[in-house]
Amino acid sequence: MSKEVNELIKQAAIKAKQETDDEPEPGLTSEIEWPVEVKIGRGLEGAIATTTKIGYVNGAKGWLVYQGYNCFDLAEKSNFEETCYLLLFGKLPTDKELRDFTEKLTEYRHIPEATLDVLQKVVTPETHPMSALATGVSILGNLDSTADDTSVEAETDVSIKLIAQLATLAGAIARIRHGKDPVDPDPELSHAGNFLSLMTGQKPDEVLERIMDVALILHADHGMNASTFTTMVVNSSLSDMYSSVVAGIGSLKGPLHGGANERVLYDLQEIGSADNVESWFKEVRETKRRVMGFGHRVYKAYDPRARILGPIAKLMTDRNPKFKRLYETAIKLEEVVTRELGAEKKIFPNVDFYSGTVYRAMGIEIAMFTPIFAVSRIAGWTARALEYLADNRLFRPRAVYTGPIKAEYVPIDKRS
């Protein structure tokens, strides 16, 4: 019963409302006048890349908002298809608009046979699934004769294609890497249901489908993160949306970005059981190793996505007791970390802390965690790239040169 899932989200929303300040800060969301004076640190920290109406993260308050709608409402009441429409078009669709959009996704979900042939040729069990995903999108770009029309209209259509097709590609890669043949999309299933079915070859039950749907909604957009920024940077040279999304996938692949929930799961497996948490944590602190899944450059309050995925991790591991120990270890680790570090440093679990446990208990292998992230985040990537395209300016910061400027070219036989 997916009502059970929705009830958990409702409870999480109530808890968030009790614990976090609901009042907007004045002036936080207002138009700016270019050029702006800012203080920037390394990694362009603090630099303002653009203004946006797509989404908003308020880390101090623990808010995540898409086009004005908070993530609790969307996770409980919306679905991934509608959330994509909202992100791309800036409003909730009418019944007819949603049906048309969903039909497009159903149609686009089928990818050219040549793409799957190539993936079967170059994807081995050792291939990083994110590299394979990038290859797949790159090939789709080669084969789409509309790719180089960089009008907002044409790029919007390619974006919808890519939202549909990334799930097909990721599903195929999940199978190909284990020597299994890809399966066909099922026009009767939702996007989340299709994605699960394309990975496993089986029609998912209602709860699994709803949980994947919620996970996809919650990861769809998150401010100006590195992969979203990458997608926008590539698109800003008036390259095409395939090239831009390929770049976003490449960025998300990095362990500093999309790889975090994998590493949380390796930690939880290493700890083994709740009993070992205290001693493990002590050792980790002594060796100054980082505990993954806590804190965030942005959130200084409880991550709203973790509020939702925590209880869902419990639900899923109740259903699949093989992973019960994973959940118990996680709960204990959250308790210990927040007890030891939380009070002083405002460190709370982030989305990556529970998403991995949810996916594992759904029977998904760890290597597919980052591709799931991509299948969701493509919505934010494309929405923000399209928004920027409508008033485009090439991204081109500068570097400060600190080397010599008048070196003398010495012939090779005189060099030492």
Added chain:
Amino acid sequence: MSKEVNELIKQAAIKAKQETDDEPEPGLTSEIEWPVEVKIGRGLEGAIATTTKIGYVNGAKGWLVYQGYNCFDLAEKSNFEETCYLLLFGKLPTDKELRDFTEKLTEYRHIPEATLDVLQKVVTPETHPMSALATGVSILGNLDSTADDTSVEAETDVSIKLIAQLATLAGAIARIRHGKDPVDPDPELSHAGNFLSLMTGQKPDEVLERIMDVALILHADHGMNASTFTTMVVNSSLSDMYSSVVAGIGSLKGPLHGGANERVLYDLQEIGSADNVESWFKEVRETKRRVMGFGHRVYKAYDPRARILGPIAKLMTDRNPKFKRLYETAIKLEEVVTRELGAEKKIFPNVDFYSGTVYRAMGIEIAMFTPIFAVSRIAGWTARALEYLADNRLFRPRAVYTGPIKAEYVPIDKRS
């Protein structure tokens, strides 16, 4: 005789010295303290992404410097292999170092058969060669089991591989798109010579080889341009060098970045002959169309690369009179544009203005212009990504949200 080419470069250097100020501005190249206060415009204009010792462009004086060496010296005295070594390792190589480096390139130039098989499957005459190039690099990444070692050492080795292999891929794509089979690299040829031979299937003569070598040297690095920045952004999530270069290729593909010399050539072809320049220019001004190949966000003086490539365009079109008219049209267009706009706005031809004429007179089709750019710029992409990796911080600017924050989720049947 390639001496002829070198003599032209020497003359260009003398002219540059006469016309431009040779004195460094104080304080232009000094270490900075983070965070820094800056004024930034849209497109991150003015934002400082990093400090670097790789290369320096002084647009006001018309300087282009790699690791302290000016581009006139390098174009005349160095070759592309040595320039790559310089950019990657920060010094000119000794004889032994250069031989070792060149041997590595020779070895790495061979790419796995599977990659070529795939390209033959997915590249059609309509496929954008830059999309095909990205696909090729992405597949190389799938097949390289060292790809995910993100130490500076391992990524340096992958960078050398990619410098070698991008030419092989681009050469193969030039042939495959016309239904021709790729040819094998020739261990006796230089990188420039190989690149020409891989495209045409013929051993190039000495002058063609030297001119390609000069073109590759002159495009190898150019400050913090969009594709270099893209490569660094992807690599900063500790993704791998293949993914980072794939992203750089996607960025360079855009007409606002790498596509400019193509468009210059289309303009020159449209004008047809020197006689038509005045009337064409008048019409273009009236319709407020942009004249491609002039001016640059950075250069307010004569682009040193255009100083070198202008005379080389003359040399090549003298050798291949079929393209003489192209050169005469270009010369006349430069005269008219600088007469009409140059004095007030300091508008001069940039590198893209003459490179296309050079390539066409070498017998290279227009579609391959941007891939040639990539085969060269890979040096700067990788050198700067590696420099940043050594003291890495994830690139993550922010966006300012200007939308609503408390939208009410209305059920679908109540929306209008």
